[in-house]
Amino acid sequence: MRVLLLGGTGFIGSFLLRELLGRGHKAMVPTRRNVKLGRAETIKVSGRPEEYARLVEKLSPDAVVNLIGVLRGDYSVHYKIPGALSKVIEGTGMRLVHVSALGADETSPIEYFRSKALGEREVRRLENYAIVRPSLVLGPGQGLFREALHWRVFPDLKTRVQPVDVRDLAELLADMLEGSGRDEVNVCGAEVVPLGELVKAVLDEAGKRVLLIPLPGFLLRVAGKLDSSLLMALTENICPKKDSVIFERPLQDSITFTAEGLR
Structure with a gap:
């Protein structure tokens, strides 16, 4: 299968790329950087949504994966890119695998x-x-932990999260790519943990020190008006029972794996 992989040089994309190549698929990766990705073909782009749509028309891949997203900055890429892709894909039968986010909601007070x-x-x-x-x-490669390590402090957030291992997610995305029809699924790991404890556990495993400091929620909400990623950190990230895939990999295994990138 010929796959156009948007976001293939990022954190999740790099793992998915290896998974796709391991399954024998041909991957084409648009990128704004001069990088070599082994057996994958790279295509230089500037990052405009319409540019990805033109690539679909030019290359006629069997399927497209969209992993492009931002935690800060211009959130419009989250709908402009899939919008441009859908216009050229509609009616062709081509499959689009789109990575959204747990908690996506048009009525959410958080722009992300x-x-x-x-x-x-x-x-x-x-x-x-x-x-x-x-x-x-x-x-x-998960940026949250590098950011905490940079500041050496992190709020002792009690926000419950249900993290998923990138290796499990990459396999699921590849499976979805090889499927057909309409699918929508939430994806989590087996264990729920407070966000502050998770950050400390990963950095402890990496042999790094970070200080968890108690901060009133209202202070974070005020700060969130300037940086909405702080508001996201106050939002519970738990999979609902319906339409969810829950992986059974032990959380400690994922913590150890994540810490490898911080040593």
């Missing part, structure tokens, strides 16, 4: 989750798609 939900709406125009909503993803 609203924009993710608007992206899902664009994808639903198609007949052959999969929408995957992962919880917090663990693995080497």
Whole structure:
């Protein structure tokens, strides 16, 4: 299968790329950087949504995966890119696998989750798609832990999260890519943990020190008006019982794996 992989040089994308190549698929990866990705073909782009749509028309892949997303900055990419893709894919039968976020909701007070939900709406125009909503993803390259390590402090957040291992997520995405029809699924790991404890556990495993400091929620909400990623950290990230895939990998295994990228 010829796959156009958007976001293939990122954290999740690098694991999915290895999974796709391991299954014998041909991967084409648009990128704004001059990188070599082994057996994958790279295509230089500037990152405009319409540019990805033109690539679909030019390359005619069997399937497209969209992993492009931002935690800060211009959230419109979350709906402009799937919107542009859907317009050129509609009516072709081509499959689109779109990675959204657990908690995507058009009525959310948090712009990140609203924009993710608007992206899902664009994808639903198609007949052959999969929408995957992962919880917090663990693995080497997860930026949350590098940021905490940079500051050496992290709020002692009690926000419950149900993290999923990037290796499990990559396998699921590849499975979804090889499927057909309309699929929507939430993805989590087996264990629920407070976010502050998770951050400390990963950094402890890496032999790094971080101080958990208690901060009143209202202070974080005020700060969240300047940086909405703080509001996301106050939002519970737990898979509902319906339409969810729960992986049974032990959380400690994922913590150890994530810490490898911090040593």
